[in-house]
Amino acid sequence: MIDFVSLFLNRLRNNSLTQGDEKGQMASAMINSKHPPSTSAEPDLPPSNTVRWVVRRKARVVAAVQDGLITLEEVCARYALSVEEFLAWERGLKQHGVDGLRARVRQHT
Numbered sequence: 212m213i214d215f216v217s218l219f220l221n222r223l224r225n226n227s228l229t230q231g232d233e234k235g236q237m238a239s240a241m242i243n244s245k246h247p248p249s250t251s252a253e254p255d256l257p258p259s260n261t262v263r264w265v266v267r268r269k270a271r272v273v274a275a276v277q278d279g280l281i282t283l284e285e286v287c288a289r290y291a292l293s294v295e296e297f298l299a300w301e302r303g304l305k306q307h308g309v310d311g312l313r314a315r316v317r318q319h320t
Contacts, residue, residue, distance in 0.1 A: 256281065259289045269300045269312040277301075 256275055257268040272290070275281045276297070287294055303311030 261290060266309050266312040270304060270309060273301050273304050
């Protein structure tokens with residue numbers, strides 16, 4: 212059985228997804244408080260009909276691809292994402308931790 216949360220938290224502890232202890236601790240607390248460990252053999256991913264992409268769902272999908280539990284192609288097909296959108300999530304998580312996954316409102320000037 213794959214315990215997706217444990218895999219993700221191990222990556223956080225090893226600092227491979229986030230920079231700095233504070234962001235890693237914040238991500239760990241967020242994941243642990245909102246999501247129990249997986250009990251199935253499938254990676255614990257959001258449903259394929261997900262429309263509202265909250266930070267924790269994005270983080271799960273990015274970690275699953277990075278851990279080799281699902282391919283980038285499968286993720287893009289399953290969630291109707293572009294490769295560019297997924298790579299932006301991955302880049303945001305790597306550069307800014309979970310804050311890098313938050314949606315930003317663009318202001319027009």
